Amino acid sequence: AQTVTQSQPEMSVQEAETVTLSCTYDTSESNYYLFWYKQPPSRQMILVIRQEAYKQQNATENRFSVNFQKAAKSFSLKISDSQLGDTAMYFCAFILTQGGSEKLVFGKGTKLTVNP
């Protein structure tokens, strides 16, 4: 079974500091992408960053970066210079391609609070 595990239900960080959210996954597929989505209180899901499993270089998007460890099946998100607007639920997800079909699978999420 393909699963995504986020072991930190809640985290908090002071404004301007750095925080890392953890994610591990389990799949037998070799071709997949990993994603971090943000869900602010508005409930709208927003893509934060994505990583291709075949790429060794970690993805970076402004203050957001990932630490992708393929052998360990780990995909953590680092948020630098945290801002109040980063307060949200963060979901780790991956998309599998199987027999021409795709499925998008999510973890349970981590609730991040950025404190002033």
Next chain:
Amino acid sequence: NAGVTQTPKFRILKIGQSMTLQCAQDMNHNYMYWYRQDPGMGLKLIYYSVGAGITDKGEVPNGYNVSRSTTEDFPLRLELAAPSQTSVYFCASTRGGVGTEAFFGQGTRLTVV
């Protein structure tokens, strides 16, 4: 750009009633998904579709049905609503192809009493 549109935003159902959650996308995406989000449980896949006329079950399909008669629309049908179906429901779509971004609707908060 409308993106993914879900209706209604909120609904209260009585046990045993039925309803259809509507989802429409205007991006010509092949793939569409329905998820439910329970508190502390993340998003669980109910059904998904890889194109018009093709649907498949996700993790938690029991109590739900879907259809995909057009590329744009992917309605989710609840028959005989139960309190366990109280949740927030999200529809999403992707163009298809590994790595493509998923676009989500605003969600439907459903309460079954």
